[in-house]
Amino acid sequence: MSASPAAEPLIAVRGLAKSFNGKQVLRGVDLEVMTGETLVVLGGSGEGKTVLLRHMNGLLRPDRGSVWFSGQKLNDLDENALGEVRKQVAMVFQLGALFDSLSVFDNVSYPLREHTKLSEAQIRDRVRELMRAVDLGDGRVESLYPAELSGGMRKRVALARALALRPRAVLYDEPTTGLDPLVTDRIVGMIRSLQKQFGYTSVVVTHDLKSGFAVGDRFALLDQGRIRFAGSADEVRASSDELIREFLRTAL
């Protein structure tokens, strides 16, 4: 599924520029994400990867340029109309961003209660199914609160919550940062297998090329506010670009 991207990009970013407090973070990013593919956006810390990602579901608004989802220009939409887009473009936050005041079960069922008319029994089934998808299906964590979970578990619960509405695209913000190597491998495997299972489009921003290689179909390198390079894994390996070589060295 991931190997046959359609011609039409699901998400398109054109000439995107954004600055914060006078500091120019993005200076004209052009990027397309094809339906069904997993695009990995690489870049050093503070290069604006997260800023770029947050434009793709309208959490941030461009200073210049435009962002498109499925042929719809996000710039023009108000917060309510963006809600309809966000039901289709889920986001997994760096530290999970689970709601502290809600149990794991209530976190995962939150989008279902908000946006569907499912009965309690159906919600329970759906949550169980989602928890199984992220290997937490034994029912032991559902009554726990986020503060009682490990970092890796929090990310898995966040992933389950993001998938609750069966999104067409999932945006991952640094999915492996702050995790030990074993948990990293597990999360990476999970991102890959869930993507295969459900066939959604993914955008993963990371500074970790090794994990990036394990999940991505295509790669883009963000440098000084622009996309410096975009291509397949083989093209990355074959590239003579200095910065790419540097990233490759760290990944080996």
Place this chain on the structure above:
Amino acid sequence: MPASINGMFEEVGEVAFLARDVSRNLVRRPFEARLLVEQLDSIGVRSLNVVNLTAVFSGMVLALQMGQFLGKFGAKIYVSRIMGLSLLREMGPVLTALMIGARVGAGITAELGSMTVTEQIDAMRALASNPIKKLVVPRVLACTLMMPVLTVIADAVGLFGGLIIAVAELGLTARYFYTSLLQNMVLSDLLSGLGKAVFFGYVISIIACHKGLTATGGADGVGRATTSAVVAAAISVLVSDFFLTKLFLST
């Protein structure tokens, strides 16, 4: 213009924008009754103890001071009417607002602030849920509705404190205290106090929500936001009290 003054105007503008968003979401369906009831409880009912304690001691102090002072002119009998006037018009709403600003304002800012810095507010938006409607509207509504209720209770408890002192220390009878009080109070005394209370409740909660939603920089940032929310709420209450008093006295 100095940067700090500029920043202050900017912030007032941001609060105004938040107030506009709150009004828009107030009328938008569905109405979140359950969230409102939760906030009415946590903002209103749970503030009763601190408000009552403040009110009873303020009433007692007021009666002591007035009794002492008026006694010099043989005018102790006026204690209850002076107390009624100052409690209903000023001390009831202002002291209640300061206590609510400290207790509820700080609580709202700390809660929303920690949600902001841990990206929970963004997560709500990313889940196509509206944090203004889910978090801000119930808090603003509950605080605005509960302030006059708490103020009436504070007025009553404060007068009760005054009554105790009037009877125990000043040698007035309870009957005289309240007949004199009722004879001299008019409805507008109570209403002007309640009008202030509604306004204070709204201002305190909208400032606290704004400070929480704009907190940055981890636990440290939440601490700073909370402090500045309490200070801003107290200053807004005291400054606006002057203008509201002027307004109510002239009408």
